[in-house]
Amino acid sequence: MWDYSETVQEHFFNPRNAGAVEAANGVGEVGSLSCGDALRLTLKVDPETETILEAGFQTFGCGSAIASSSALTEIIKGMTLSEALKVSNQDIADYLDGLPPEKMHCSVMGREALQAAVANYRGEEWKDDHEEGALICKCFAIDAVMIEETIRANGLRSVEAVTNYTKAGGGCSSCHEGIEEILGRVLAEQGEQLVINAVAAEARQPRTGLTNLQRIRRIEELLDEIRPNLQRDHGDVELVEVDGRHIYVKMTGACSGCQMAATTLGGIQQHLAEGLSEFILVLPAEELACRATVGG
Amino acid sequence: MDKGIYLDNNATTMVAPEVVEAMLPYFTEQFGNPSSLHQFGNQVGRALKVARKQVQALLGAEHDSEIIFTSCGTESDSTAILSALKAQPERREIITSVVEHPAILTLCQYLEKDGYTVHYLKVDKRGRLDLQEYARLLSDQVAVVSIMWANNESGTLFPVEEMAEMARAAGVMFHTDAVQAVGKLPINLQESCIDMLSLSGHKLHAPKGIGVLYLRRGVRFRPLLRGGHQERGRRAGTENAASIVALGKACEMAGEALAYEERVVRSMRDRLEQGIIEQVSHCFVTGDPENRLPNTCNIAFEFIEGEAILLLLNKMGIAASSGSACTSGSLEPSHVMRAMDIPFTAAHGSVRFSFSRYNTMEEVERVIAAMPLIVQRLRKLSPYWNGDAPADEPGQEFAPTYA
Ligand SMILES: Cc1ncc(COP(=O)(O)O)c(C=O)c1O
Numbered sequence: 255m256w257d258y259s260e261t262v263q264e265h266f267f268n269p270r271n272a273g274a275v276e277a278a279n280g281v282g283e284v285g286s287l288s289c290g291d292a293l294r295l296t297l298k299v300d301p302e303t304e305t306i307l308e309a310g311f312q313t314f315g316c317g318s319a320i321a322s323s324s325a326l327t328e329i330i331k332g333m334t335l336s337e338a339l340k341v342s343n344q345d346i347a348d349y350l351d352g353l354p355p356e357k358m359h360c361s362v363m364g365r366e367a368l369q370a371a372v373a374n375y376r377g378e379e380w381k382d383d384h385e386e387g388a389l390i391c392k393c394f395a396i397d398a399v400m401i402e403e404t405i406r407a408n409g410l411r412s413v414e415a416v417t418n419y420t421k422a423g424g425g426c427s428s429c430h431e432g433i434e435e436i437l438g439r440v441l442a443e444q445g446e447q448l449v450i451n452a453v454a455a456e457a458r459q460p461r462t463g464l465t466n467l468q469r470i471r472r473i474e475e476l477l478d479e480i481r482p483n484l485q486r487d488h489g490d491v492e493l494v495e496v497d498g499r500h501i502y503v504k505m506t507g508a509c510s511g512c513q514m515a516a517t518t519l520g521g522i523q524q525h526l527a528e529g530l531s532e533f534i535l536v537l538p539a540e541e542l543a544c545r546a547t548v549g550g
Numbered sequence: 551m552d553k554g555i556y557l558d559n560n561a562t563t564m565v566a567p568e569v570v571e572a573m574l575p576y577f578t579e580q581f582g583n584p585s586s587l588h589q590f591g592n593q594v595g596r597a598l599k600v601a602r603k604q605v606q607a608l609l610g611a612e613h614d615s616e617i618i619f620t621s622c623g624t625e626s627d628s629t630a631i632l633s634a635l636k637a638q639p640e641r642r643e644i645i646t647s648v649v650e651h652p653a654i655l656t657l658c659q660y661l662e663k664d665g666y667t668v669h670y671l672k673v674d675k676r677g678r679l680d681l682q683e684y685a686r687l688l689s690d691q692v693a694v695v696s697i698m699w700a701n702n703e704s705g706t707l708f709p710v711e712e713m714a715e716m717a718r719a720a721g722v723m724f725h726t727d728a729v730q731a732v733g734k735l736p737i738n739l740q741e742s743c744i745d746m747l748s749l750s751g752h753k754l755h756a757p758k759g760i761g762v763l764y765l766r767r768g769v770r771f772r773p774l775l776r777g778g779h780q781e782r783g784r785r786a787g788t789e790n791a792a793s794i795v796a797l798g799k800a801c802e803m804a805g806e807a808l809a810y811e812e813r814v815v816r817s818m819r820d821r822l823e824q825g826i827i828e829q830v831s832h833c834f835v836t837g838d839p840e841n842r843l844p845n846t847c848n849i850a851f852e853f854i855e856g857e858a859i860l861l862l863l864n865k866m867g868i869a870a871s872s873g874s875a876c877t878s879g880s881l882e883p884s885h886v887m888r889a890m891d892i893p894f895t896a897a898h899g900s901v902r903f904s905f906s907r908y909n910t911m912e913e914v915e916r917v918i919a920a921m922p923l924i925v926q927r928l929r930k931l932s933p934y935w936n937g938d939a940p941a942d943e944p945g946q947e948f949a950p951t952y953a
């Protein structure tokens with residue numbers, strides 16, 4: 255079950271100001287049965303001072319919806335209307351010593367009911383401008399609407415970028431699939447495709463000042479340096495392919511298939527890594543074939 | 551403080567004391583790897599054999615080699631479906647139902663993204679499937695049918711034996727998620743056409759983290775976990791010996807308790823249901839009351855929300871669960887309640903009470919005494935309720951600004 259703070263529990267089990275206020279002159283109703291939570295807020299406002307004399311709530315909803323309603327009425331009693339309108343949903347959550355991210359919408363509902371009640375008192379019509387999407391990132395309580403809007407507004411292309419802008423995805427990673435789906439949809443609308451490995455490919459690019467050709471020449475030189483050692487054991491090494499950090503070599507002569515091949519590869523790897531001043535992996539050329547099938 | 555009343559046995563069960571006792575030696579003295587040749591491993595190997603026989607007996611399987619131990623019901627479900635797809639790559643369709651457990655549904659939704667076509671059989675207001683629709687969907691394009699034996703929320707039973715026969719006749723593999731059924735009803739797989747069946751230990755008084763996939767001899771299979779030769783190469787990974795021994799013992803005990811389940815557990819459930827319905831207005835039983843698990847009852851309370859009910863029940867030491875949106879972390883009420891077209895006014899307020907043979911009639915009476923007060927208290931807070939009755943026309947009386 256939810257990890258509710260003591261204060262949330264206290265307000266749920268002993269709600270303050272439950273029920274409708276008699277002779278109310280401001281009524282706000284938000285939510286609906288289908289959403290699973292709904293709130294009616296009734297206010298008695300002193301017309302002279304615009305002070306909230308009494309506030310009452312009726313709530314259909316879960317524990318935190320009831321607690322948020324109770325907290326809201328406690329907060330606004332005695333405030334003037336303009337003071338009350340400054341109460342944010344975060345204030346309600348803070349008053350309750352926090353709400354689980356999945357439950358923040360309960361405090362949003364409280365604030366909206368308040369706006370609706372004030373509008374009703376003033377004889378205005380209140381329009382809901384708040385759109386709530388499915389919760390995507392639970393670690394940071396970010397919903398789908400927020401993610402989509404941020405992607406559009408900033409032309410984002412990767413999960414990492416979404417994380418940088420919204421925090422979504424910066425925690426446990428479980429929402430990356432959901433974020434990618436939204437990205438894919440938005441990009442598709444713009445006639446683009448989501449390149450999932452955009453960043454992974456970038457990471458594969460070695461960070462040296464050398465051009466590819468220079469780097470390969472350098473690798474050849476380094477191999478030449480150790481070739482004499484191998485030839486002494488009647489073996490040899492041949493460079494087959496360079497793919498970013500992965501350097502594929504073929505062991506020939508006595509070295510091929512010999513028990514020591516792995517140790518030899520290790521030695522070559524160390525020599526190349528030192529010579530190139532970067533982290534690389536030396537792999538037997540046979541793995542190139544494996545990689546091709548796995549990749550396909 | 552007394553230990554409370556646990557009526558959430560479809561979520562998980564207490565490990566039976568006899569089961570704990572049976573498994574304990576396999577943490578200490580009997581710690582060997584059953585694959586080892588020496589005496590340490592040997593004895594464990596023998597214990598696994600016994601456990602396999604005990605599971606076989608409860609399921610009425612023809613051979614003990616048809617029992618594959620896994621890590622949980624979810625793994626069994628995934629293994630079954632993915633195996634059927636891998637083994638028959640030319641078949642790209644799956645038939646399942648809209649009320650399956652997420653162990654099946656989430657996997658199927660994921661497979662849809664991979665290009666598979668999934669047919670979700672709908673249910674009627676009492677949670678029953680339309681077998682004619684099912685018959686129409688069976689074809690040589692279907693790799694596997696996966697239908698739960700009993701629904702975890704409503705307890706409604708599906709005619710899986712009949713459906714398995716229909717699948718067999720159409721040449722289609724049939725899997726059933728029997729996680730909620732095993733140990734609560736008699737099962738005799740050798741007399742059925744069911745090809746694969748999932749069960750989970752923690753629903754029948756064995757520990758969490760142990761499950762079984764029953765795989766009928768001769769059914770084409772591809773393992774999910776590859777590696778060592780454990781479970782004849784069908785599920786690699788060193789066996790969870792202590793839990794397997796425990797599951798064996800739990801199956802043996804469940805077999806012996808089936809008659810008790812059918813008679814005594816059922817009568818407790820029926821008493822609770824009748825007691826609540828009599829005293830509380832505007833509530834009703836969901837699912838198919840004539841055709842459901844003996845231990846489950848799901849009651850929808852109108853105009854109040856399930857999580858709030860659970861919190862108040864919990865305060866009185868009573869544990870149950872709810873299909874309300876707010877208990878699951880999503881904003882939608884339970885997919886099972888929605889599939890049965892339970893109105894929103896009630897779907898959010900559905901509460902499931904699920905029994906085990908460890909409950910007592912005295913507990914039932916205490917819950918019956920508690921429930922009316924809890925409902926009354928929450929209805930007093932509800933904007934949809936007025937005095938002793940719903941606010942006349944809920945839609946009109948209470949007209950929120952956004953819907
Ligand atoms: C019908 C059904 N299937 C599968 C599962 C999952 O079982 P497990 O928790 O062992 O993975 C459950 C348990 O909640 C269930 O009720």
Ligand code: FES
Nearest residue numbers: 391392393425426
């Ligand atoms: S849910 Fe988004 S990072 Fe954890």
